Amino acid sequence: MFIAMNRFQVKKGAETAFETVWATRESYLGSMPGFVEFHLLKGPEAEDHTLYSSHTSWVDKAAFEAWTRSEEFRRAHARADNRTGESLYLGHPKFEGFEVIQSERKAAAA
Numbered sequence: 001m002f003i004a005m006n007r008f009q010v011k012k013g014a015e016t017a018f019e020t021v022w023a024t025r026e027s028y029l030g031s032m033p034g035f036v037e038f039h040l041l042k043g044p045e046a047e048d049h050t051l052y053s054s055h056t057s058w059v060d061k062a063a064f065e066a067w068t069r070s071e072e073f074r075r076a077h078a079r080a081d082n083r084t085g086e087s088l089y090l091g092h093p094k095f096e097g098f099e100v101i102q103s104e105r106k107a108a109a110a
Contacts, residue, residue, distance in 0.1 A: 001036070001100035002061040009049040009090040015042075018052065018088045028072035029056065034063020049090050061099065 010018045022040050029035045036057035043051035058064040067073050 001103070002058045002064050003098045003100060004056045004058065004064050005096045005098070006054045006093040007096070008052040008054075008093050009046075010052055010088055011049055011090060012045075012047075014088040015050050021088075022054075026076060028076050029067075032063070032067050032070065032072060034059040034066070061097070064097070 008018070019040075019042075027038065029038055036059060038057075039055040041053040041055060043053065045051075056064070058067070
């Protein structure tokens with residue numbers, strides 16, 4: 001399994017606009033081979049920003065890389081803009097990719 005994450009430092013006061021961009025986007029993820037799941041995470045607040053992270057899980061790194069080269073990826077990211085014109089971010093998102101080497105799940109309830 002491969003986990004792809006982007007961390008965003010969203011300017012204070014822009015959280016609602018940022019969340020709206022994500023809530024109204026066309027993702028196309030569900031149609032991609034090897035896609036497992038997506039999460040948008042809201043993290044701690046700092047003086048000047050709130051930390052967010054997008055988190056996708058893939059069956060392997062090759063499936064994620066195929067997504068990044070796909071037409072669906074281009075379409076999804078072409079519409080992932082802020083319509084107010086002002087940047088919602090402090091700096092650029094930071095990508096982090098991880099190969100899963102160990103997992104543990106709760107056993108199903110009896």
